[in-house]
Amino acid sequence: MSDDANKFDFIVIGGGSAGCLMANRLSSNANNRVLLLEAGKPDTYPWIHIPVGYLYCIGNPRADWMYKTEPDKGLNGRSLLYPRGKTLGGCSSINGMIYMRGQARDYDNWAELTGDEAWNWNNSLVDFKAHENHYKLDDGADPVTGNNSRFSDMHGHGGEWRIEKQRLSWSVLDSFADAATEVGIEKTDDFNSGDNAGVGYFDVNQRSGWRWNTSKAFLRPAKQRKNLTIWTEAQVEKLTFSKDGDGAIRCVGAKVHRAGTPVTVSAAKEVVLSAGAVNSPQILQLSGIGPASLLKEHGIDVVLDQPFVGENLQDHLQIRAVYKVKGTSTLNTLANSMVGKAKIGLEYLFKRSGPMSMSPSQLGAFTRSDPSRSHANLEYHVQPLSLEAFGDDLHEFPAMTVSVCNLNPTSRGHVRIASANFRDAPKISPNYLDTEDDRKVAADSLRQVREIMAQSAMQPYAPEEYKPGVQYQTDDDLARLAGDIASTIFHPVGTVKMGRIDDPSAVLDPHLRMKGVAGLRVVDASVMPEITSGNTNSPTIMIAEKAAGWILAGQ
Structure with a gap:
């Protein structure tokens, strides 16, 4: 394979709920060469697509990372299974399919915490509607009132993300x-x-009785684009960086193990980390971005001492x-x-x-x-x-x-690497x-x-x-x-949180760019400063919609 074959404009790490949308939107510009990396296999496993099949996907290495939490004091010493999707579609391939945005106050709070009104409810609603295909608008009219104003004000139609009643x-x-x-x-x-x-x-992400995951929604229409490359069974070992004469750090690509073979890929514009609230902080820490004491403990060279990478874990x-x-x-x-x-x-x-x-x-x-x-x-x-x-x-x-x-837990946990080996599961401590x-x-x-x-x-x-x-x-x-x-309802967020530029606990700026590292953005549930008041899958997709717009606009 030639060196040029491993050079792209954008690299999206993680083919899950956020990554599938990111790959679609970034490759919509034919001038952008986009690589999507997914550690799991394609979403061809039949049980992914039958709604009740989550029973056969969770706890199955074919579709699940098979994580467990550390023994938890709040759970009287118990350790929980902590499912995370490991296949195209990510958690949208194994989750409960519930379509839930949360509350307006969640997003208004994000706007306050980041100092950026782009995150408030009214502006986030635009991004939710951009990809929605809501069944209540199939006939162009509200089934209750006979007109479309009530639901069309709140919902979109014609987008990729299908929402149906049970x-x-x-x-x-x-x-x-x-x-x-x-x-x-x-x-x-x-x-x-x-x-x-x-x-x-609940309304659900299904189409005619089948699960509707983000791979079907966003990758299926984009797969034929010549400027989009999708690698499955491609696990990232670490990100790669360059430094200029002034010491400024830039993320320039990643070292990937594709079907067991190490490959280095490069990104001329940006690397977008969309590996989720567990894997994104793990990859950052393995790459030398995280608490210096933790990195040194595992013999990892410190690229950026950022003590809050992996902290602020929240879950329902x-x-x-x-x-x-x-x-x-x-x-x-x-x-x-x-x-x-x-x-x-x-x-x-x-x-x-x-x-x-x-x-x-x-x-x-x-x-x-x-x-x-x-x-x-x-x-x-x-x-x-x-x-x-x-x-x-x-x-x-x-x-x-x-x-x-x-919905609004005040307990906070963390995700920390257990070793310098990228194949080792991180330590997950929710502190419920x-x-x-x-x-x-x-x-x-x-x-x-x-x-x-x-x-x-x-x-x-x-x-x-x-x-x-x-x-x-x-x-x-x-x-x-x-x-x-009690057990997790599978909503981990917050481990690479966004915030104000002057907030030392915020790893990312309000546009999800890594503070202190150019060319690196994180786009997934890990960026939430506080958890939404409901199921977290569709808010994660909204975050990706908003971030894709910023990237395409050069923001």
Whole structure:
């Protein structure tokens, strides 16, 4: 291979939720030679595309990095599986497919933290809409009002990122929604208008009952472009740099192991790191950008002493309450019989609907953990099924799971390399439930679940608390139990945060450029200074949309 074959204008590292959009947008200019690097394989594994297939992708090295957290004090010493997508499409190939932006206040807060109004809600809404293809606008009209003003103000149509309603319903979930209204949570038909308070079925990133990942959305239309090169099974060992006579540092490329063979690639304009909230700080640290003490500990030459690379890790911790129910069918009932399994398979085969089209969570609710909160700080994921832990068999008794998470955790963790070997997994320490506020919200949220389940709408099912158990009542009991039963809902962010130029804890400037290193930008969930109030996949894609616009405009 000639040297010219390894020279590009832009190198995008990571073919996930942000990287796929970045590759599409940067290669839309035929003058830009773009290389997209993905450590995993193409997204040809069949279970990626069947919605329920996340069960066979998470914990499977074919599509998952197979990470685990360090033992966590807040989880009473437990270590959690920490799935991260390792295939084209990244986490959008294995996630819950829930389309969720968060709240307007999240983005207005980013604008304040960065000093850049480009991040506020109104400006970010433009970037969300730029790639949306929302089913509610398929006929050009709001199905409720008959005109298109309500949804077209908030949503886009004709873009690459398909959003559809779920192709199922469950009576026990409908009754939970009714019970939620009894405690003051109003029903909503759109969680994505800037205020997501309410209860309703989640919208999902699917097309006609199939998962719609970012590889299909953004790479499929761009793959035939002669100026776009895509390498899979190409893992980055480290970034490469140059220094001028004044000592100014510039990122000029990367050392890559492609199918086991080391290759050095160069970028004339920019390297865009879109490897995610775990892998982006890992790659930076392996490359010599990070806390000097950590780098020296592992024998890595310090290119830039940046102590906050890998810090500020935030995640949503979900607490799973399980209730036995009577007089209704749940997925436990169906999936534990041969007849039920046959019905499930046939419904999906012929209609692309039913349980095989399910996202992991179907019904959602956003509300406050207590009246003193100024906004919805809890998110519910409600499911007509139950199991002891993710990956286990479903319980043999009919049951439902009411998972609830603190949307605005105050605990902070970190990601740090374990060695100088790029093949070694980093150490991931989320530090869940590390603050008194997070422990209080955990206890309050479990009480609120009990309040909803006690409402009249749920009584036909005679709900019986199976987990955590009614014997646990005090704040201390419930916080400790949260540590025993809670798990990640797979939303790590913040480890390479953006911020004001004069903010020493901000690794990036407001346009996501690495402070102190030219030619290097980070574009993924790691840049969030604070986590969004909801699922994080679509906000990550919005970040990429905004960053691509800046890069193409020379900003």
